Amino acid sequence: MPEFSWTCPYCDRPTTITNERIRTSRSVLDINNPDGRQILDTMFIVCPNPKCQKVAVVADLHESRVLGDYIKRWEEIGKKLYHWDLVPPSKARSFPSYIPEPILIDYKEAYLIKDLSPRASATLSRRCLQGIIRDFWGIKPGRLVDEINAIENKVDTTTWQAISAVRKIGNIGAHMEKDINLIVDVDPDESEKLIKLIELLIQDWYINKENRKKQLEDIINTGAVKEAQRKGATKNNHNRKSESHPPPATTTTCYNEATVAWKKSPTTTK
Numbered sequence: 001m002p003e004f005s006w007t008c009p010y011c012d013r014p015t016t017i018t019n020e021r022i023r024t025s026r027s028v029l030d031i032n033n034p035d036g037r038q039i040l041d042t043m044f045i046v047c048p049n050p051k052c053q054k055v056a057v058v059a060d061l062h063e064s065r066v067l068g069d070y071i072k073r074w075e076e077i078g079k080k081l082y083h084w085d086l087v088p089p090s091k092a093r094s095f096p097s098y099i100p101e102p103i104l105i106d107y108k109e110a111y112l113i114k115d116l117s118p119r120a121s122a123t124l125s126r127r128c129l130q131g132i133i134r135d136f137w138g139i140k141p142g143r144l145v146d147e148i149n150a151i152e153n154k155v156d157t158t159t160w161q162a163i164s165a166v167r168k169i170g171n172i173g174a175h176m177e178k179d180i181n182l183i184v185d186v187d188p189d190e191s192e193k194l195i196k197l198i199e200l201l202i203q204d205w206y207i208n209k210e211n212r213k214k215q216l217e218d219i220i221n222t223g224a225v226k227e228a229q230r231k232g233a234t235k236n237n238h239n240r241k242s243e244s245h246p247p248p249a250t251t252t253t254c255y256n257e258a259t260v261a262w263k264k265s266p267t268t269t270k
């Protein structure tokens with residue numbers, strides 16, 4: 001199997017998977033049935049990160065057909081029908097614990113059902129977005145459209161337009177159309193795009209802010225340590241100078257005072 005790029009769902013580390021890190025198996029449905037011939041491929045992938053090395057299990061179901069004749073035959077894999085992330089059950093990233101828990105719960109659930117119910121997943125992304133806006137920007141709870149408009153001048157135009165798109169797509173699952181016979185569908189790829197925007201906002205608004213804070217605090221702490229070292233070095237240098245240059249001796253002064261006292265003594269008067 002050729003090498004391929006892969007991001008570990010546990011440690012979130014991009015890497016390249018080689019044959020040493022993957023095991024595959026294939027099952028062929030060759031029994032006559034209404035859905036036709038199908039192939040099920042399963043894969044075990046072991047993360048090459050020494051600090052992780054956890055196992056992911058995925059499966060793909062494809063259409064299939066046999067080509068050739070009785071002398072030479074081969075299997076042709078067709079359209080992918082389904083994909084399952086078995087272990088772990090979704091591709092949801094692991095985020096730091098300082099991200100509010102309700103936001104992470106909605107995010108993980110949106111990823112978990114994106115293939116089973118894309119419209120419900122889009123609705124959860126919409127709910128997750130609303131939670132992020134309220135928490136990060138301190139927007140007073142209300143209608144999501146009003147909350148999004150309240151941050152229009154606080155984010156760049158492209159981000160604001162993407163956020164508005166999440167609201168509109170999420171509304172498809174959250175609200176029934178006036179004409180109940182009108183069905184607007186959302187496919188798994190579209191629901192995943194909404195989830196990716198949630199990941200982007202979490203990264204830009206929460207994680208980058210926290211990383212910046214830590215970096216600045218580290219610089220401040222380094223400056224404090226260096227200032228303490230400078231003061232300590234200055235004090236030590238002053239002490240060394242004092243030891244190498246002691247104050248002048250007082251012997252002469254004492255002698256002069258004694259001489260003066262002797263001269264003033266009555267016994268010295270003739």
